[in-house]
Amino acid sequence: MRNGKFAKLCSLATAAALAGSLVWPAAPQTAHADRGVMDLWKAIKPLTTIASAMNTGAHPDDEHSAMLAYLSLGQGVDTYSVIANRGEGGQNEIGSELDNALGIIRTRELQEASKVTNVHLEMLSQKINDPIYDFGFSKSPDETLEKWGEQEAYERLIRTIRTLRPDVVIPAFLNEPSTHGHHRAINVITVKAFADAANPDVFPQHAREGIAPWQVKKLYVPAKEDAYSVRIPVGDYDELYGASYLQLGEESRFMHKSQGMGRHYDEGERYSYYKLEAAAAAPVGTGQESGFFDGIAFTFDDLAREVTTQPGSGPIIAGLKKLQKDADNVIAAYPRFADVAVAVHAMKADLQQTIADLQNSKLSDAVKQDLLHRLQVKEGQLNKASAEALSLVIKVRAETNELVAGQKTNMSVTVYNGGQSPVNEVDVKLNLPKGWQAKAKGETSFKTVGYNQTSTATYEVTVPANAELFQPYAASLVSADVTYTFANSAATSRVAPAEPVAVLPPYAMELSPGATVLNTLKPKESIPVKVTVRNYTPGAAKTNISLQVPAGWSVVPNAASLDFASKGETQSVAFTVTASASVKPDTYTVTAVARGNGKESRHGAQVIRYPHIGTTYFVKPAELKIQAFDLQVPEGLKVGYVSSGFDNIDQYLRQFGVDVTNLSAKDIESGDLSQYDTIVMGIRAYGFRPELLASNDRLLKYVENGGNLVVQYHKPEDKWKPELAPYPIKIGTPLIQWRVTDENSPVTMLAPDHPIFNIPNKITAEDWNHWVQDRSAYNPAEWGKDYTELISNGDPGEKEYTGTFLTANYGKGTYTYSSLVWYREIPALVPGAIRMFVNMVSLHQ
Known part of the structure; x- marks a missing residue:
């Protein structure tokens, strides 16, 4: 038995480790003296139960971390987190990576978060550009499943359930209108899978692959305090970990740094609530249960009682009861490592004997398969416990x-x-x-x-x-x-x-720019392209770099030779690409090719490295995407850009020929703002640039004196207040309802004669085509009468918003607030969005 002094020492040391882990370290953390003790406990606790649970979600960070910590770390339950996509459609709070690169980051964060709670992670999305992709916010489970491919997503979920065979399944969300469509979709297919995973007629190919149907015993859904079947005591304090399960769950959530996740909670009573939605063994009642596993075998002894009615089960019952005693002996030996090791290996020997008896038994195939699965899970856990106990x-x-x-x-x-x-x-x-x-x-x-x-x-x-x-x-x-x-x-x-x-490309190439615009009004203007090449071949190497361009285009030079002295060396080559004189509006691609030492490469390798996730790579084609269309840009236009770190529109404005200066805190607080024709606020800038609140009067004075201030969307939690605008703007809540997610939804220009739609580019209905992911996010619900409502737009079947795009004269200048998702459209080189943004920053020119 553990004595009180030992438990208290573990508690104090682990609390210190927990507190330290919430800080993003610049270097590997110092090893704590109790690390082995705690790792040993995490390894042996699962030996005490044969129960399993699965939590399903749509994105990284959807997992119910506190509940998972309670089940896995507190009860030792074999616990699974099944997540659909990689979070590619979100924002990035730690860097500039978006889309697939962001998905890679969020996947690694999810993997590290799962380690904290000792949870087994499964992903339905299997590869880069998988159909089950985070395509952005959705209001509809039907739209989500249509874009993912409902049958493919459902087959993968059923396969996962049949392979892992959980006793209990808990979708992370309800299917209700106020919830993200991706979350609703996961609920829909999880609830449906409760019955279908047990039906051999559903995806019969699984049986041919040796994956048998599986009947989940219970299905729970999230609930509230006033109507629940089970409440999970996530606020319970575990002396061994020196934290509550809520705190342990938040420790895992702090790994989701790209989403700014993780909160600090004080100790105290807290619960998570769930409702029994379906049960295989009996009708669903209205009564409250003590836990998810009421009526379900939880220990080896429970399992032994379940098979007593099976003919020829005597040796199996004896084996299961012996394993129960073995597990008790392992726990009793803790924390004496050598004694734990002996007890673990005694249990391993008994486990092997029970498996052999089971395979030779005359139990029904279904019972035999269930028991064998549970014992094989236990075998893996014993292997882990052995290594920990033997250090x-x-x-x-x-x-x-x-x-x-x-x-x-x-x-x-x-x-x-x-x-x-x-x-x-x-x-x-x-x-x-x-x-x-x-x-x-x-x-x-x-x-x-x-x-x-x-x-x-x-x-x-x-x-x-x-x-x-x-x-x-x-x-x-x-x-x-x-x-x-x-x-x-x-x-x-x-x-x-x-x-x-x-395995990386022998010569990894990055083209700069990676995407750009070709102005068809000036087709003879050449495009400078820099190709940066990193040598990954061992030792010295020589390679020839060239560009493949569209037919009729030219490139100078035709090729360039590079000599590398060693692996890891980086060199650059400059090219000039010129389109054909007859170039038409369209999308074009330029590809870099490296040949040398008998090897050819057409790829780049983006190194993704952060302290909390280590190093990984995104290998992708070495290409430059060029969007050709007509674009008028005023000569000498000077823009000050206030970046929040969440978008890179400033970089694209420079490509379009705009003179852009990124404004520092000092520039905003005391610099000469009048030198800029326009000042643009990056998305959510007020929430991440603290100097803006204190300097807002200076910014409004800039407008009053004739400046053009453009403010992109904010959330209320970004410290946005209606009075920050010259005339009040109140953002709609709940935020989930105040957005337009259909990028193809019709747009009506309410003020077609306004300069934003006419100068210097004439905006037509065509400019609203080919948008990506969304139209707008976090639309205003109320605004002053002085604003001109520029557009009307909404999702099909819903009321249209007229506050998405607002502009007003203020003094001698102009103030524009826009919830259109420019930060998505401009990097995607959507012609209409670019033409309109140029118009917006050109007001008064």
Whole structure:
């Protein structure tokens, strides 16, 4: 038994670790003395229960973190989080990455968050540009499922449920109109899957693959305090962790830094509420339950009682009861590592015997399959518990994590024993993709590894010439299985490298700009293109860089040769691209090609690196997208841009020929604002540029004296107040209702003669076509009568908004507030949006 002094020490140390982990570290954190003790507890607690639960959500951060922490860390339940997409359609609060690059970041954050709560993560989205994509905000589950491909999304969810076989499933959201369409869609298919996952006629191909139907026992949905079946005590304080489950859940949410997630909660009583929506064994009642698993087998003893009526179940019942005693012995041995290790391996031996008895039994196939699945889950947990109890530290290291096709490199697997008990018959196996080759350069089996000893297996690895380039959502390319024996039973640990081993292009190229406009009014104006090349081939290399351009276009020079002295070196080449004289409005692509040393590359490799997620890569075509259309830009237009860090419209304005200066806090507080024809506020700027609130009177004075101030959308929590505008503007709430999500929805120009629609570019109905993702977000609900309402627009079947695009004269100048999603449209090179934005910043020119 643990004594009170030990529990208190763990509590204090873990509380300190928790507090420290909420800060974004600049370097790896110092190891805490209790880390092994807590990791051991997290490894052995799941041995006490055979129950499982699954939480389904749409995006990274949808997981019910506090509830998951309670189930996994508190009760030891085998807990799964199933998330549909990668969050590609959101905003980024830590960098400039958007779309797929943001999806990669959010996926890594979700993976790290899941580690905190000891939750097994599954994703329905499987690859870059997967159909199950975060296409932006939606009000409709039908629209969501149509865009995702309802059958494909549903098949993947059913497959996941049948493979993981959870006892309880809990969608993270309800299907109600005030909820994001993606959230509603997940609820719809999760509720439907409760019955269909058990129906062999639904996706019968699964059975042919060896995946049997599975009947979830209970389905719960989120509820409120006044109408619930189960309340989860997430405020309960766990002395071992030195925190409540709510606090532990928030520790995981702090990993979602790109979304600004995570809150600090004080200790105290709190609950999460859920309603029983469906049950397989009995009709759904209205009574309250003590927990999700009322009436469901939770322990080995419960499981033994369930099979007592099965003929020939005697040996199985005896085996399950023995496993119950084994699990109790493991917990009783905590925190004595050596004793825990002995108890864990005794349980492993009994588990193997029970599995053998089960396979030889005459139990029905359904019962046998259920028991076998649960015991196999327990086998994996015992392997993890064994390594923790024996203090085995296994690491897989590559000589370099950045490889190219055809390369040879060395990889090593080290097995360090930090515990007092020696392990025997240690065998190392390096796992590689098909087509890769590994040649051992020494011993891969070791008779004994004792305390403070390290054994190392080294391999020469050959990457095939046709190796696939790095896929950020795929499982680790490289892993190692280390098998060993202790106390007369064997265990296996599978370990992957700390950083991903990535096959990258031999010459990774980035084109600058990556997207630009070709003004068809000035077709002879050339486009300067810089190609930055990073050498990933080992050692010195020589390559030839060229651009593939559309037919009839020209490029100077035709090609350029680069000599690299070593791997990792970066060099640049400058090209000039000129369109044909007869170029028409359209979308064109320029592709960079590198050839050298018998290798060819047409890709770039964006390195994504943040302290909380480590390093990963986004391999993508080395292309420049060019949108050709007519664009009038006033000569000498000078714009001051107040960036919030959430958009890069300023960069595109420069490409269009606008003179843009990014304004600092000092510029705003005391600089000469009158030198700018227009000042543009980036999205949500008031929430992230604190000097703006104090300097708002200066900005309004700038307008009053003849300036043109453009303010892009804000949320109320961005410190926005109606009186910040010269005439009040109140943002509509709830925010979910005050937006237009259909990018193809009809737009009516209410003031067609206004300069914004005429000078210098004539705006027509065509300019509202080809928009992406959304029309507008966080529209105003109320505004002063002095504003001109420029457009009317709404989602099909809904009331149209007239406050989306507002402008007013104020003194000698103009103030414009716009909730149109310019930050999406302009990087997507939507011609109409660009023409209109230029008009907006050109007022009074």
